[in-house]
Amino acid sequence: MTPELIVVGCSLGGMHALEKILKKLPQDCRVPIAVAQHRHRRSNEGLPAFLRRSTHMNVVDVEDKQWIEPGKVYLAPADYHLLVEKGEFNLSVDEVVRHSRPSVDVLFESAAEAYGPNLIGIVLTGANEDGAAGAQRIKQRGGTIIVQDPKTAQSPTMPEAVIATGVVDQILNLEGIAAFLADRCRVALTP
DSSP states (O other): OOOSEEEEEEOTTHHHHHHHHHHTSOTTOOSOEEEEEOOOTTTOTTHHHHHHTTOSSEEEEOOTTEEOOTTEEEEOOTTOEEEEETTEEEEEOOOOBTTBSSOHHHHHHHHHHHHGGGEEEEEOSOSSOTTHHHHHHHHHTTOEEEEEOGGGSSSOHHHHHHHHHTOOSEEEOHHHHHHHHHHHHHHHHOO
């Protein structure tokens, strides 16, 4: 399966988990990655710069109505939901979902509608159940769900909630997730 988009959800401990994964991706990875990391305006203003140090990919906070380009990592800005339409991101200040804005469920559910079987959803460390409903939607639309092994997560609640839904394709540590994504990037580059 050649993915058109990878969506990632994380919360507590997510910055360092993302750093470890992005560090392992090949320089020529062309699959765009969208991330909903629970973040607050004051605490994570430097998240794009922090992650840029770990990857050759361009890491940016999404702007409303921004086109999705290959080879970029897109972060949901603090206090905005990130929604996906085919080829485009939109931002929303709708009500918080599971005490979060950005919400992993909002990102995953909208991406599932836009990309169906050409979507990979990844749930990393986090302290609430955000992402479980979105993972179910991705699976219903034919996408792939990968979850960080809860034993390796700083906070196991998010991955455990997704595992409990029964829709997970693989449970991997961070190195395994990075290897899986690097392999998908190579598939995407094959003519």
